[in-house]
Amino acid sequence: MTDLTLADARDALVRKEFSATELAQAQIAALEAAKKLNCFIVETPDQALAQAKASDAKLAKGAGGPLEGIPLGIKDLYCTKGVQTTAASHILEGFIPPYESTVTANLWRDGASMLGKLNLDEFAMGSSNETSYFGPVISPWRRDGDTTPLVPGGSSGGSAAAVAARLCFGATATDTGGSIRQPAAFTGTVGIKPTYGRCSRWGVVAFASSLDQAGPIARTVRDAAILLRSMAGHDSKDTTSVDLPVPDYEAALGGSLKGKKIGIPKEYRLDGMSAEIEALWQQGIAWLKDAGAEIVDIALPHTKYALAAYYIVAPAEASSNLARYDGVRYGLRVPGRDIADMYESTRAEGFGREVRRRIMIGTYVLSAGYYDAYYVKAQKIRTLIKRDFETAFEAGVDAILTPTTPSAAFGIGEKGSADPIEMYLNDVFTVTVNMAGLPGISVPAGVSAQGLPLGLQLIGRAFDEETLFSVASVIEKAAPKVVLPTQWW
Amino acid sequence: MSVDQATVRKIAHLARIKVADADVEPLRGELNAILAFVETLNEVDVTGIEPMTSVIPMAMRTRADVVNDGNIADLVTANAPAAEDHFFTVPKVIE
Numbered sequence: 001m002t003d004l005t006l007a008d009a010r011d012a013l014v015r016k017e018f019s020a021t022e023l024a025q026a027q028i029a030a031l032e033a034a035k036k037l038n039c040f041i042v043e044t045p046d047q048a049l050a051q052a053k054a055s056d057a058k059l060a061k062g063a064g065g066p067l068e069g070i071p072l073g074i075k076d077l078y079c080t081k082g083v084q085t086t087a088a089s090h091i092l093e094g095f096i097p098p099y100e101s102t103v104t105a106n107l108w109r110d111g112a113s114m115l116g117k118l119n120l121d122e123f124a125m126g127s128s129n130e131t132s133y134f135g136p137v138i139s140p141w142r143r144d145g146d147t148t149p150l151v152p153g154g155s156s157g158g159s160a161a162a163v164a165a166r167l168c169f170g171a172t173a174t175d176t177g178g179s180i181r182q183p184a185a186f187t188g189t190v191g192i193k194p195t196y197g198r199c200s201r202w203g204v205v206a207f208a209s210s211l212d213q214a215g216p217i218a219r220t221v222r223d224a225a226i227l228l229r230s231m232a233g234h235d236s237k238d239t240t241s242v243d244l245p246v247p248d249y250e251a252a253l254g255g256s257l258k259g260k261k262i263g264i265p266k267e268y269r270l271d272g273m274s275a276e277i278e279a280l281w282q283q284g285i286a287w288l289k290d291a292g293a294e295i296v297d298i299a300l301p302h303t304k305y306a307l308a309a310y311y312i313v314a315p316a317e318a319s320s321n322l323a324r325y326d327g328v329r330y331g332l333r334v335p336g337r338d339i340a341d342m343y344e345s346t347r348a349e350g351f352g353r354e355v356r357r358r359i360m361i362g363t364y365v366l367s368a369g370y371y372d373a374y375y376v377k378a379q380k381i382r383t384l385i386k387r388d389f390e391t392a393f394e395a396g397v398d399a400i401l402t403p404t405t406p407s408a409a410f411g412i413g414e415k416g417s418a419d420p421i422e423m424y425l426n427d428v429f430t431v432t433v434n435m436a437g438l439p440g441i442s443v444p445a446g447v448s449a450q451g452l453p454l455g456l457q458l459i460g461r462a463f464d465e466e467t468l469f470s471v472a473s474v475i476e477k478a479a480p481k482v483v484l485p486t487q488w489w
Numbered sequence: 490m491s492v493d494q495a496t497v498r499k500i501a502h503l504a505r506i507k508v509a510d511a512d513v514e515p516l517r518g519e520l521n522a523i524l525a526f527v528e529t530l531n532e533v534d535v536t537g538i539e540p541m542t543s544v545i546p547m548a549m550r551t552r553a554d555v556v557n558d559g560n561i562a563d564l565v566t567a568n569a570p571a572a573e574d575h576f577f578t579v580p581k582v583i584e
Contacts (some may be wrong), residue, residue: 305529346507378527
């Protein structure tokens with residue numbers, strides 16, 4: 001039952017082939033048996049069963065919502081009323097929100113149920129899920145003939161691993177520099193970062209407010225389309241949420257690519273990029289050409305500066321957002337000899353190494369005398385990055401195809417311990433999309449020589465997620481089927 | 490640009506994060522690695538370019554000037570590490 005796609009489970013529930021309660025029970029049994037993967041920080045089986053019972057009543061009357069009876073995992077960055085929300089940080093351990101985030105409220109409105117809160121990099125800062133205070137997530141994937149534990153990617157590592165391991169039918173995630181798309185690529189799942197403003201950020205723990213966006217991770221393009229439709233929508237509680245109708249994304253699937261122009265940016269061809277990533281990209285181009293799309297070369301000349309500008313903008317905004325964790329209103333407090341000492345001790349103990357480092361970089365680039373040289377300069381470069389994309393789209397390009405990541409998943413502890421930049425480079429292909437506020441989707445497209453999944457990324461015009469779903473479904477259909485790992489855990 | 494140990498201590502204080510003496514030097518190295526990485530932005534000519542202030546061009550919306558919340562002091566202070574009678578309590582600030 002838990003191997004079904006979300007769409008098939010939804011249809012089977014409507015046909016009453018099994019009940020929402022049976023489905024929730026099967027899913028709870030699956031996650032009970034998967035503790036080794038460390039996907040969940042908190043499990044909420046009682047809530048899942050209570051919601052399933054309510055769904056069964058609605059389904060019996062033929063009055064189910066679009067997600068009626070579907071058990072989901074929720075990234076532990078989304079505030080959930082009455083259920084601990086930590087952002088995977090010690091500083092928020094024990095925090096019980098008295099309110100519900102808008103996106104999760106939308107999912108419950110549409111009939112979904114919650115299995116628990118999914119692990120992530122602390123405050124979503126990381127690309128491997130290794131910075132979590134609650135320990136790393138272990139990917140359900142392993143290299144062929146090798147039991148080395150691998151990272152699921154990050155920051156939405158728990159979301160991606162849980163979906164790939166069939167512990168839930170889909171999961172919420174968030175993406176500030178690649179945190180939905182990179183873990184999706186590492187785990188053979190589909191992840192979409194919608195246009196900035198498409199989903200409400202209200203009730204989602206803030207990292208970098210001008211870059212953060214909510215989105216789903218799922219096992220198929222169709223499942224991601226179904227989830228995004230429920231998650232998205234205008235919310236007066238988030239002033240950057242956009243008041244636009246939410247299309248039926250599922251209806252966009254399977255559209256023809258005849259007359260569609262797909263841009264290929266040469267700047268994404270990095271020196272020293274592995275041959276298998278290049279081959280995957282060429283294969284993707286061939287599939288889209290076969291489906292009738294016109295392939296055009298485009299230039300995005302400021303691509304190479306995106307990651308550096310990101311590592312000014314994101315820490316700057318984080319240092320400001322994370323100033324609220326002061327040991328006074330919620331979370332951890334470490335006593336001190338006076339109030340300043342209490343703040344400093346609380347934040348030293350409550351934040352992990354990577355978070356402290358980013359807050360300090362952010363504090364530095366915003367400090368007197370450096371603001372113009374760093375922050376304002378980075379925001380000007382952001383304007384140039386966005387303009388590159390606008391030029392391509394104005395020339396008639398409908399979507400842009402790139403690899404999602406420069407490599408397949410790596411082993412736990414293999415990267416970034418000596419040099420933080422080594423880890424940051426994971427986001428080199430995804431971060432431009434956040435800087436420009438555009439939508440991007442990662443779709444599984446093949447496997448590496450060692451048998452690990454690889455993803456292709458499609459970048460679209462603002463608020464044109466439909467084209468992304470449509471083109472991604474063509475890649476999904478053309479690509480060899482990604483066989484998710486069988487249970488070893 | 491790069492930072493010295495005194496600057497690391499100053500940033501840590503501005504960020505209200507206590508840094509042990511033994512951690513200052515490693516942190517200096519890490520911060521300088523990041524600052525060296527972002528140096529590449531100096532290659533870009535940004536003369537006449539406006540800094541991005543809004544990701545998606547839209548007018549700032551304001552909400553109606555009405556009371557839409559309140560009388561939830563219990564909830565507001567429920568997660569406080571220390572609270573008394575709906576007040577957050579902190580170490581003595583004024584002697």
